[in-house]
Each structure stands twice: as C-alpha cells, then as structure tokens.
Amino acid sequence: MVDILNTPIGVIPAWLFAAIALALALLIVQRDPIWHAISVVSQVGVWIGGAMLFAAAIIVTAEVLLRKGAGALIGTSFLFSGSDEISGYLFAVGTSLSLAYVLVHRGHVRIDVLYLQFGPFARAVMDIVALVVMLVFVAALLERAVDVATTSYVEQIRSNTQLRIPLAWSQIPWACGIGLFFLAILVALIRSIAAALKGQWSAVNAISGVSTTEEEIEAELKGLDVGSRKPGAGA
Numbered sequence: 001m002v003d004i005l006n007t008p009i010g011v012i013p014a015w016l017f018a019a020i021a022l023a024l025a026l027l028i029v030q031r032d033p034i035w036h037a038i039s040v041v042s043q044v045g046v047w048i049g050g051a052m053l054f055a056a057a058i059i060v061t062a063e064v065l066l067r068k069g070a071g072a073l074i075g076t077s078f079l080f081s082g083s084d085e086i087s088g089y090l091f092a093v094g095t096s097l098s099l100a101y102v103l104v105h106r107g108h109v110r111i112d113v114l115y116l117q118f119g120p121f122a123r124a125v126m127d128i129v130a131l132v133v134m135l136v137f138v139a140a141l142l143e144r145a146v147d148v149a150t151t152s153y154v155e156q157i158r159s160n161t162q163l164r165i166p167l168a169w170s171q172i173p174w175a176c177g178i179g180l181f182f183l184a185i186l187v188a189l190i191r192s193i194a195a196a197l198k199g200q201w202s203a204v205n206a207i208s209g210v211s212t213t214e215e216e217i218e219a220e221l222k223g224l225d226v227g228s229r230k231p232g233a234g235a
Contacts, residue, residue, distance in 0.1 A: 031190050038184050039104050045180060046101035052094030079235035082163040089170035096177025100184040112210045120201035127208040128196060131189040138182045145175040 027034060063083035102108055110130070115123060149171035151157070158164045188208050195203035 027187055028190055028194075031187055031194065035187050035191060038100060038180070038187060042100035042104050042184065045177065049094035049096075049098035049101075049177075052090040052097075055091040055096070055226065059083050059087050082161060085159060085161055085163060085165070089165075093170055093173045093177065096174045096181070099177060099181035100169075103181065104186065105186045106209065106211045110210050115210060119207070123209060124192075124196055124201040124204035127204050128189065128192050131185060131192060131208050135182070135185045135189060138178065138185055142178050142182045143177070145171070145178050177208040212231040 060083060118126070140180060149168060152166070152171050153168035157167050159167055192204045192208050193202075195207065
C-alpha cells in the first residue's frame with residue numbers, strides 16, 4: 001500500500017505540491033468570496049449553455065424540416081450535412097457549462113427517501129460524503145477531459161466527417177465547463193466542512209443538501225415571477 005502511494009508522489013514535482021497547497025489555502029481562507037464568484041460565473045455559464053442547447057434544437061429542427069418537409073412539398077429534400085455533429089458539440093459544451101450552476105442551486109437529483117428521515121447531523125454527514133464522492137468522480141473526469149482537449153489541440157485532430165471540424169474547438173470549452181464544476185464542488189466541500197466544524201448543520205444543508213419541497217415551490221414561483229405580483233393585480 002505504501003509503495004502504491006509513493007509512486008505517484010515521487011513523480012509529482014515539489015513545486016506542484018507547493019502550488020496545490022497554496023491554492024487550497026487560498027480556497028479555505030477566501031471560500032465565501034470565491035463561492036460568490038463561482039455563482040456569478042456559473043450564472044453566465046448556464047445562459048451560454050441554454051443558448052447552445054436552443055441553437056442545437058433549432059439546427060436539428062431546421063434539418064428535419066428541410067429533409068422531410070421540403071421533400072413532401074416539392075418532391076425533393078435538402079440535406080444539411082453535419083447537423084447531428086454540430087448539435088452534438090453544442091449539447092456537450094452547453095451541458096458542461098451548466099453543471100456548476102446546478103450545483104450552486106442544489107438542483108442535482110438525489111434519492112432522499114431515507115435522507116429526510118435522519119436528523120440534521122446525519123444529513124450533514126451524508127451531504128459531505130456525497131460531495132467527496134462526486135469530487136473524486138469529477139476529478140477523474142476532468143483529468144481525462146483536459147488530456148483529450150490538449151491532445152486534440154496539439155495534434156490538430158479534426159472530426160472524421162465531411163466538415164473536418166477541429167475537435168479542440170468544442171473540447172476546450174467542454175473541459176473548461178467540467179473544470180468550473182470541479183472548482184464549485186471543491187469550494188462547496190470546504191464551506192460545508194467549515195460549517196460542520198462549527199456545528200452549523202443547517203448551514204451544511206443550505207450549501208450542499210437536498211432542496212426541500214417548500215424551497216422547490218418557492219424557486220418555481222420566483223421563476224414565474226408569481227411572488228412579486230401584488231394581490232388583486234390583473235393578469
């Protein structure tokens with residue numbers, strides 16, 4: 001077991017350990033301002049991601065109408081080559097850019113049948129464990145994403161289609177979205193541990209717990225702008 005741990009430690013240079021330690025110290029000390037910055041950036045990311053998903057839907061719809069609708073009307077069809085490829089890139093990048101926003105607003109799906117039956121302390125522990133597990137998974141995902149994106153950029157790899165699009169164009173923003181998601185998880189974990197050390201179990205739930213039914217209803221009403229309407233106001 002010791003040899004397994006010593007192998008990667010011996011490969012990593014000392015300056016990298018120092019940089020990681022400095023970054024972690026900065027995240028711990030400035031966790032709240034950094035969390036606020038992540039919230040702002042993730043808001044921009046979800047707008048961009050939503051626009052990309054909408055653009056992907058438009059491209060697919062236009063391709064179907066040209067291929068099927070025009071064929072039924074004038075007896076021939078227009079084939080837009082690459083619509084599935086472009087929409088796939090837009091979907092992948094748009095999804096990755098939206099992940100951090102979902103975490104910040106506690107929108108990820110979790111099975112809470114047993115979770116809600118426990119007390120505040122047990123729920124806080126489960127919230128922290130959930131963040132740790134997700135952090136490990138996303139760290140592995142980020143490492144692979146960065147490797148794929150850098151390889152495509154350095155070797156100038158293009159898609160094996162008629163469009164011959166450089167894969168780095170989509171893989172780099174895709175990896176950046178995953179990187180923002182990883183940073184959001186790490187800061188959320190640090191804030192949760194800090195709150196747990198102070199015995200603030202409700203604060204842990206507010207950072208990384210499952211949204212209650214009342215909170216979900218309030219968020220939906222806020223999104224529909226129902227709460228801001230005055231009683232008796234016209235529709």
